[in-house]
Amino acid sequence: MLVVGLTGGIAAGKSTATAFFQGRGVPVIDADEVARDVVAAGTPGLAAVVAAFGPQVLQADGTLDRRRLREVVFADPAQRLRLETILHPLINSRIRDRLQQVTGPYCILAVPLLIESANLRALVSRVLVIDVPEEVQLARLMQRDRMSAEQSRAMLAAQASRAQRLEGADDVVDNATDIAALTHQLESVHARYLELAAQR
Template structure:
């Protein structure tokens, strides 16, 4: 059971997945908010039932699952829709992550929370001991989104604009990795933070 929890966050296309993989390769458990969000609205769940009640049955795909691509376009075009969806999903994600972190083995655990700043920051996640922000310039995010998702410039701009700003994310950071260069540089950054977190975890009082 891990008593020291590090929240990892960053904007879309900042490289969060690559960095969490590197922590995992060092033997660190990762609780993933994206997976928790999928479970929160899985077919047959109370979360999906609330989404259907809020948005109508046309949010469902033919197989009864949430039509995620359609929902993504909808919430990025309509801030009110995004707020309604987040009110359904975020509380379930927070609860699932806290349980997963409490049960995780190892000296510390990473809670990967892309929407940490948007979801209330430290106030919403008071059980985080430290927050790591993966920071990139907006131009880099934009270029990566176009290359990764095959979307147009307008949707890329709206996806970035719908999230917290760099300043808002950095305001809640204890640690920062600037991921605007070669992927090979990430190993040294992650290794240094791993050493720091192991040391801090060893000094933290058990709960």
């Protein structure tokens, strides 16, 4: 099966793009969803995170306090690496399992940090980047997540740069304007992927 890796910077519009593909009947595996699954209450993943970072990363109901964990790992690159060492093998394994189960001409693997992850990039045939200028990302982040400019810039700095994403792209869709323009471009890449899938 043709596996298309969909990625883009934070607040670029990846969720809107994945919703488009789902609306066309294309199977979508969302790495963020998988990442939540592997640290759900009662999972070995959550137990490993608590063992590494302490009970302060848990909420009162025993679920992961994502905001608290984010504060810890974004403040310290060594802690972020520690978290990735725990979670990435679990996420990669779960994604491989799901890829074995999907059917159709092609599927979308939506991964925010696809460019940074050699293991996940190895699973995809093509890379589709949802692209926006960094100033648009910052404005959307501050509005959507009520983050300060400083927090927003720190989140952007923790990801691959726009230039790195574009360099790794096979296909690029511009989402700097409106949903109509985005949809028009996605219709074109969808048709292209169906053609490529038929050739395989």
